[in-house]
Amino acid sequence: MEFTKISSDRIGDSYYKMLHPSGLTIYVYPKKSYNSTYAIFGTNFGSIDTTFMYKGEKIVVPDGIAHYLEHKLFESEDGDAFAKYAKTGAMANAYTSFDKTCYLFSCSDNFEESLNILIDFVQSPYFTEKTVQKEQGIIGQEIKMYDDNANWRVMFNVLTAMYHNHPVSVDIAGTVESIADITAEKLYKCYECFYNLNNMSLCIAGNIEPQEVLRIVDKKLKPSPKQEAYSIFEDEPYEVCQSYIEQNFDIAMPSFVLGFKEKAKQRVATVEEIAATDIILYSLLSDASDLYNKLINEGLINDSFGYEYFEGRGYASVLFSGESRNPEKVTEMIKLTIENLHENGISDKDFEMSKRAIYGKSIEILDNPDNIADILISFDFSKRELYDYINAIAKITKNDIENRLKEQLDVNNCSLSVVKPFCED
Amino acid sequence: MSKINRNPINNRVTFTSIKEDKFKANGIYVNVYLPLDKETAPLNTVLANVISSSCKEYPNMQSLNRKLSMLYGANISGTTRKIGDNLSIILSTQGIDDKYAIDEGEKISKSRAELLCSMIFNPNVEGSAFCKSDVEREKRQVLDYIDAMYNDKRQYSLKRCTEIMFANEQFGINRLGTKEQVEKITPEDLYVAWQNMINNGIFEIVTIGSSDYDDVKEMFARYLPEKQLISTKLNTQVISTVNKINKVNDIQDVSQSKLVMGFRTGIAEPDGDTMAMRLTNSILGGTAHSKLFLNVREKLSLCYYCSSSYNRLKGCMFVESGVETKNIEPAYKEIMNQLNELKNGNITDEEITAAKMSFINATNSICDSIGNLEYWYTSQIFDHEINSPEQAIEKIKAISKEDIIKSANTIKLDTIYTLTGKEKKED
Numbered sequence: 001m002e003f004t005k006i007s008s009d010r011i012g013d014s015y016y017k018m019l020h021p022s023g024l025t026i027y028v029y030p031k032k033s034y035n036s037t038y039a040i041f042g043t044n045f046g047s048i049d050t051t052f053m054y055k056g057e058k059i060v061v062p063d064g065i066a067h068y069l070e071h072k073l074f075e076s077e078d079g080d081a082f083a084k085y086a087k088t089g090a091m092a093n094a095y096t097s098f099d100k101t102c103y104l105f106s107c108s109d110n111f112e113e114s115l116n117i118l119i120d121f122v123q124s125p126y127f128t129e130k131t132v133q134k135e136q137g138i139i140g141q142e143i144k145m146y147d148d149n150a151n152w153r154v155m156f157n158v159l160t161a162m163y164h165n166h167p168v169s170v171d172i173a174g175t176v177e178s179i180a181d182i183t184a185e186k187l188y189k190c191y192e193c194f195y196n197l198n199n200m201s202l203c204i205a206g207n208i209e210p211q212e213v214l215r216i217v218d219k220k221l222k223p224s225p226k227q228e229a230y231s232i233f234e235d236e237p238y239e240v241c242q243s244y245i246e247q248n249f250d251i252a253m254p255s256f257v258l259g260f261k262e263k264a265k266q267r268v269a270t271v272e273e274i275a276a277t278d279i280i281l282y283s284l285l286s287d288a289s290d291l292y293n294k295l296i297n298e299g300l301i302n303d304s305f306g307y308e309y310f311e312g313r314g315y316a317s318v319l320f321s322g323e324s325r326n327p328e329k330v331t332e333m334i335k336l337t338i339e340n341l342h343e344n345g346i347s348d349k350d351f352e353m354s355k356r357a358i359y360g361k362s363i364e365i366l367d368n369p370d371n372i373a374d375i376l377i378s379f380d381f382s383k384r385e386l387y388d389y390i391n392a393i394a395k396i397t398k399n400d401i402e403n404r405l406k407e408q409l410d411v412n413n414c415s416l417s418v419v420k421p422f423c424e425d
Numbered sequence: 426m427s428k429i430n431r432n433p434i435n436n437r438v439t440f441t442s443i444k445e446d447k448f449k450a451n452g453i454y455v456n457v458y459l460p461l462d463k464e465t466a467p468l469n470t471v472l473a474n475v476i477s478s479s480c481k482e483y484p485n486m487q488s489l490n491r492k493l494s495m496l497y498g499a500n501i502s503g504t505t506r507k508i509g510d511n512l513s514i515i516l517s518t519q520g521i522d523d524k525y526a527i528d529e530g531e532k533i534s535k536s537r538a539e540l541l542c543s544m545i546f547n548p549n550v551e552g553s554a555f556c557k558s559d560v561e562r563e564k565r566q567v568l569d570y571i572d573a574m575y576n577d578k579r580q581y582s583l584k585r586c587t588e589i590m591f592a593n594e595q596f597g598i599n600r601l602g603t604k605e606q607v608e609k610i611t612p613e614d615l616y617v618a619w620q621n622m623i624n625n626g627i628f629e630i631v632t633i634g635s636s637d638y639d640d641v642k643e644m645f646a647r648y649l650p651e652k653q654l655i656s657t658k659l660n661t662q663v664i665s666t667v668n669k670i671n672k673v674n675d676i677q678d679v680s681q682s683k684l685v686m687g688f689r690t691g692i693a694e695p696d697g698d699t700m701a702m703r704l705t706n707s708i709l710g711g712t713a714h715s716k717l718f719l720n721v722r723e724k725l726s727l728c729y730y731c732s733s734s735y736n737r738l739k740g741c742m743f744v745e746s747g748v749e750t751k752n753i754e755p756a757y758k759e760i761m762n763q764l765n766e767l768k769n770g771n772i773t774d775e776e777i778t779a780a781k782m783s784f785i786n787a788t789n790s791i792c793d794s795i796g797n798l799e800y801w802y803t804s805q806i807f808d809h810e811i812n813s814p815e816q817a818i819e820k821i822k823a824i825s826k827e828d829i830i831k832s833a834n835t836i837k838l839d840t841i842y843t844l845t846g847k848e849k850k851e852d
Contacts, residue, residue, distance in 0.1 A: 011449075011525070033447045036790040080723075086714035086775070089782025093713075108789030109782075137726030144681035145729055145747050148578050206793075250678035253572035288490035296486070297562060302569045323569055353494045360497025360521045364450045368794060394527060422678065 003028070003210045008387040010394065011366065015376070015386070016210040022221035023198035027376045028213050029205040031369055035108045037206030038369040039115055041122050042102035044201075044381045045194035047172040048313065049099075054193050054229040061190060062181040063167075064139075064174015067096040069187050071135050072127055073103070081121040090114040098168055099312040100381055106370065111208065112216050119202075119220040125191045127184035136179065143173050150249040150419040158257040158319065158417035161245040165234035168315045193229035197221060203376040205369035233314045238263055240415045248422045255304075256327035258334060260318045260414045262407060268382040269311055275358070275392040276404035277309045277318070282354035283346050284337065285320065291337045300330050318409060327418050335411045342405065351398050359393045429813065431802075435651035438628040440642045443798055444635070451534055451634020452519035453541055453641060454799045457626035458659055458806070461512045461595050467567065467602025468618040470505045471610055473514045474563035475555055476619070477503025480544040484556070492540065496533050497521050501541065509661030509694075509738030509807055510595035514622060516545055519795065522635055534636040538644070546648045548619065554612035555619070567607050574601075578679055578844060583745060586685040586842035589673050594662055596739050625654055629803050633795045659807065663740045665691020671840040679846045684753050686744045686760065687840035692832060693740030695809035700820045701828040705836075706735035707780040708829065709767055710744060714779055716763040717744065725759060727752045738807055742836060750845050757841070767833040770826070777826060784821050788814045 003016035003026075015029035047067060051060050074081045074094070085092040090107035092114075103122050107114045146152045159169035173179070204213055240261050269277070285292050285307055295301045305322030324330050346354075365371045372386075379386055428444040459469065483489035493499045499520030506513050518541045523533050549556045575581055584599070591597030601607070630645055632638040667689055692702045710717035710733030721731040731746040748756045766772075791797045791814045805811045812820065 031447070031793075034793045036786075036793050082713040082718075086712070086779035086783070089779075089786040091712075091783065091786060106786075106790060108786050134726055138722060138729055141681060141727075141747060141749070142729040144749075145579075148679045148681050150576050249576075251572075252575040253569055255576075282494075286490075286494070288487065288494040290487070293485075293487040293490075297558065299562070299565055302566045304569075304573065323573060353491060356496075356527065357494040357498035359527060360499065360525075363521050363525050364498070364519075367448050367450055 003214070006385065006387060008390065011363065011387070011390065013366065018214070020197075020217070020221060021223065023196065023224040023227075024221055025201040025380055026213065026217070027201070027203040027380065028208060028210040029369075029372050029376065030209055031206050034207045034369060036106050036369060037111050037204060037208045038104065038106040038373050039118060039202070039204040040102050040104040040373045040377050041118050041202045042100050042200060042377050043194050044100055044199050045190070046097050046099040046101060047170065048167045049194065049231045050167055051233070052193060052229050052231045058232070059189065059193070061186050062174060063170045063178040064172070065182055065186060065190055066101050067173045068135065068139060068179055068182050069190055070094050070096045070101050071139060072132065072187060073122060073125060075126060075131055076121050076124045077126045081117060084117045084121070085114060088114045088117065096172055098172065100378065102377060104373070115213070115216050116220060119217060122195070123220070123222055125188060125195070127187045129184050132182065132184050132187065139173060139179055140176050143171070143176055146171070146173065150251045151255060153247060153249070154255055154257050154417050154419040155321070157245045157247055158259045158415055161242045161415035161417055162240045162259050162261045162317060163315065164237055164241050166236045166315050167233070168312070196227045197224040198227035201377050201380045203373040203380070205372040205376070231313070236264065236314060238413065240413055243415055245415065245417045247419050249419055251419065251421050253323050254325060254327065254418060254420045255321070255323040256330070257319055257321040257417045258327070258331050258414060259417070260409050262316045262318070262410065264314050264316045268313065269316070271384045271389040271392045272396070272400065273404060274309065274384070275389060275396050276400050277408065278358045278393070279351065279354045279396060279401055280346070280405055280408065281307050281309065281318065282358055283350040284341060285334070286354070286357065288353060288357070291333065295330060295333060300324055300326055300333070327416060331416050335414070338409045338411050341409070345402055345405070346398065348398070351401065355393065355396060359390070362390050362393060431811070434642070434646045434649070437626070437652060437654060438630070438645065438649045440645065441629070441631045441802055442638055442642070443631065443633040445633060446635045448522070448634050448795055449525055450519055450521050450795060451636045452517060452632070452795050452799065453538055453638065454515065454517040454631045454803065455541065455545060456629040456631070456803045457514040457622050458508070458629070459512050459514070459622065459626055460659060461507060461510050461598050461600070463598050465618060465621075466505070466512055466598055466600050467606045468610060468614055469512055469514055469622070470600055470602070471560070471563050471567055471607065472615050472618045472622065473503035473505050473516065474566060475559050475615060476544050476548055477501055477516060478563065479549045479556070479559055480540070481547040481549055482543055484549045496536055497526065499533070499537050501544065505600045507600050508804065511659050511661070511807070512600060513803070514626070516541065535640070538638065538641045542644050542648070546623070550616060550619075553616045555615045557612050560610065560612045560615055564607055564610055567601055568604055571601050571604055571607070578677070578683055579745065579747065582683040582685045582842060582844045583743060585673070585675065585844070586687050586743065586840055589671055589842060590687040590741070590840040594664070596661070623649070624652060627659065629806055631799050631802060633798055661693065661738050661807065663691060663693040665689055665740070665835065667837045667839045670838055673840070674843045674845060676845055676847060679844065681747045682750045682753055682846060683844040684746045684748060684756055685842045686757070686838060687842070688742040688744070688836045689839050690740045690742060690832070690835045690837070692835055694738050694807055697740060698828065698832065699737040700817070701824050701832045702735055703737065704777075704780050704784065704821060704824050705767065705829050705832040706733050706742060707784060708772060708776050709733045709764065712780070712783050716766065717760060720763055721746065721756055721759050725755065727756045727759070731756070731760070753843055753845070761838070764833070764836060768830070768836070770830045772826060772829060777829065781821055781824070785818050788818050
C-alpha cells in the first residue's frame with residue numbers, strides 16, 4: 001500500500017495519490033512552509049442522484065435529500081461535529097452540489113484531532129425521526145433565502161428551460177414540500193448506497209506529508225463492500241425545452257443566464273476537452289475579447305458578467321451570465337459572434353493570448369490549499385488529474401480547439417433565462 | 426515565516442514589502458486613504474474604476490486587458506473600501522511569478538508593476554479631464570451596482586441598518602453614493618478627484634511575493650514626493666451612548682424576512698480594547714459553535730443563519746438573521762437573551778477556549794494567502810499599533826473571562842431593522 005508521487009517540473013510541486021485498501025481514494029498535496037492544512041472528504045453523490053438502482057431494486061428518493069443528509073450527518077450519537085471541532089480550533093463546513101457532497105475543515109494546529117473528527121462523523125450516520133424533524137425549520141429557511149435570491153433563481157430557471165428530464169434542473173436543497181417527505185429511513189438508505197468509501201475521496205492540501213495522513217486514517221477507515229448503487233437518468237433529448245424563461249422579483253437590476261446545451265457524453269469531459277473549452281470561452285468572452293468590450297462599451301453588460309462550463313454526469317452546457325437591461329440584445333450579439341467563430345475559428349493572436357491567460361490562472365490557483373483540495377476532489381470524481389490539465393493547456397494546439405468547437409456552442413440549441421423587476425402599474 | 430519590511434518613504438507614503446517565497450503569484454497593492462465624505466465618495470469610487478481600466482500607454486480597456494492576458498492572465502483592479510470614517514482607494518495587480526512563464530526569461534512581474542504605476546500616475550487624461558467614454562461606462566457600472574445591492578436582500582438589509590443607525594455620522598455614508606450623485610459626475614470632476622488623490626492621499630504600498638520590488642519602491646518615491654497635506658484628517662468618531670432605539674421596518678415582495686440589529690460598544694481603535702471585543706463577538710455569534718448559532722438556529726430552528734460581526738474601527742456590532750415574519754419576535758428575544766447571558770458572565774471556559782482557538786486558527790491561516798496578508802496589514806493602519814499575526818495571537822491568548830464580561834457590558838442596542846414580506850400587511 002503506497003502512494004504514487006505525481007510531480008510537475010513546470011510547477012515545481014508534487015502531490016501523492018493512493019487507493020486505500022478500504023476503498024477510499026486519497027490525495028495529499030504538501031505545501032511546504034504553509035501554516036494551514038485543508039482537508040475535504042466527499043462522496044460522488046449530489047442533488048441529481050434521486051433515482052438509483054441498488055441490489056436489483058429501483059429506488060426513488062425526495063428532491064433535496066443529499067443536501068438534507070449533509071446537514072444531518074453533522075450530528076452523531078455522541079454529539080455535534082461542530083462542537084467537536086470547537087475543541088481543535090478548526091474551521092469546518094460542508095456543501096452539496098449537483099454531483100457531490102463534501103465535508104471539509106481547515107486548521108493550523110491539531111490536524112490529527114480534526115482529521116479524526118472528520119473521518120469519524122462522516123462514517124457515523126445517526127438519524128432519528130426527532131433529529132430529522134428538527135432540521136425542517138432550518139433547511140426550510142435556507143430554501144426561502146434562496147427563493148428570494150434572484151441570481152440563484154435565474155440559474156435554475158435556465159436549467160429548467162434546457163433540461164427535459166435530467167434532475168440538474170431541480171434545486172439542490174429541494175423544496176419545502178419535497179423535504180417534508182424525508183425520513184430517517186430514507187436518509188439511511190442513501191447513506192448505505194453512496195457513502196461507500198469506494199465512491200468517496202479524501203483530499204488534503206497544505207502543511208502535511210502523505211505518510212502522516214496515512215498513519216491517521218489507517219486506524220479509522222472502515223473497509224467498504226463493493227460499490228453497488230448507481231444512479232439512473234432518463235434519456236435526455238439533445239434539444240432544449242424552451243428558448244426563453246422569465247420570472248419577476250422585487251429587484252432593481254435585471255439579470256440573465258444564457259445556456260448553450262450540448263450533447264452529454266457517456267463519460268464526463270477529459271482534461272484536453274476542458275482545456276480547449278477554457279480557451280474557446282476566454283477568446284470569445286473574457287474581458288480581453290472583442291465581444292465583451294463591445295457589450296460593455298455599449299452599456300449592455302457590466303463587470304458582473306461571467307461564464308462557465310457547466311458539466312457533470314449526464315449534462316453539459318456553456319453558461320453566460322450577468323446583469324443586463326437588455327438580455328435579448330446581448331443574446332443576439334453572442335449568437336452572432338459564435339456563428340462567426342464556427343465559420344472562421346479563433347485567430348492566432350487570440351489563441352496565444354487565451355492560452356497564456358488560462359495557463360497563468362491555473363498556476364495561480366495552486367497558491368491556495370482550499371482551491372487545490374477542491375479541484376483534486378472534483379477532478380477525482382471525474383477521473384481527471386490536476387497536472388494533466390495544466391500540461392494540456394501548455395500543449396494545446398489550434399487544431400484541438402477547432403475539433404472541440406464542433407461539439408460546442410450550438411446557436412440553435414440555447415435557452416435564455418431572465419429575472420426582471422415587477423412591472424410598475 | 427515571511428520577512429516583513431515596513432518603512433516610511435516620506436510623511437505620507439509607506440512601503441511594506443512582504444518577502445515570501447512560497448507563493449507562485451505575487452502582488453502590489455496601493456492603498457490610498459482619504460476622509461470619507463458624502464460628496465467625494467462616489468467620485469472616488471468611479472475614479473478607482475476608471476483608473477484601473479486604462480492608462481496612457483493602453484488607452485482603452487480592451488488593449489489593457491489584452492496586455493494583462495499576455496502577462497499570463499495577470500489581474501489589475503480598482504475599488505474603494507470604507508475603513509472607519511475613511512475611504513481607501515485600492516489599486517492593485519496580481520499575477521504569477523517570472524519563474525512560471527512558459528517562455529523563459531520573461532519579466533512578468535516588472536511589466537505588471539510598470540503597468541500599475543502608469544495607470545495611477547499616467548492615466549488616460551486629456552487636458553484636465555478623463556476620457557469621456559471611460560467615465561460614462563464606469564458611471565453606469567456603479568449605477569448598476571447600486572441597483573444590484575437592492576437585489577441581494579441580506580446585503581441590502583445590512584446596508585439599510587447602517588444608514589439608519591449612522592444617519593448623522595460619516596460612517597453612514599455609502600461609498601457608492603446615490604444614483605443622482607453618480608449621474609452628475611463629469612470627466613472634469615474625476616480629474617479633480619484624481620489630483621486630490623495624488624496630492625492629499627496617504628499612501629500605503631504593499632508588495633507580497635518572491636519578486637524583488639526595490640525598483641517599485643523607487644518608482645513610487647519619485648511620483649509621490651513629501652507634501653504638506655492640507656485636508657487629510659483621518660479619524661473616526663466613536664459614539665458609545667444610545668438615547669433612543671431606532672426601529673425601522675421596510676416591506677418588499679420577499680418570502681423570507683430579515684432582521685438586522687445594530688449595537689454600539691464604544692470600544693474602538695486606537696484607544697479601546699478591541700481584542701477583547703473581537704473575542705466577545707466570536708463567542709456571541711462569530712462561529713458555528715457560538716451562542717447565536719447554537720441557540721437561535723440549532724436549538725430553536727428559527728433560521729438558517731444568525732451571526733454577529735464587529736467593526737473595530739467604528740466600535741459597532743451587527744447581528745443578522747433571516748427568519749419567518751412570525752419568528753422575528755422570538756428570534757429578537759433569543760438574541761437579546763444570549764447577549765444578556767454574556768453580560769451576566771454565563772460563559773463557559775470551553776466557549777472561551779473554543780473562541781480563542783478559532784481566532785488563532787484563522788489568524789495563522791492569514792499567512793497562507795496573498796490577499797489576506799495584504800488586508801491584514803492595510804486594515805491596521807488606524808490601529809494603535811500594527812501587529813503581526815503572531816503578535817495578535819499572543820494578545821488574544823491573554824484575554825480573560827473578566828475582560829470578555831467587561832466588553833459584553835458595553836454592547837448597547839441602537840437600531841432594529843426588519844425587512845418583511847408583503848403578507849404582513851394583511852395580518
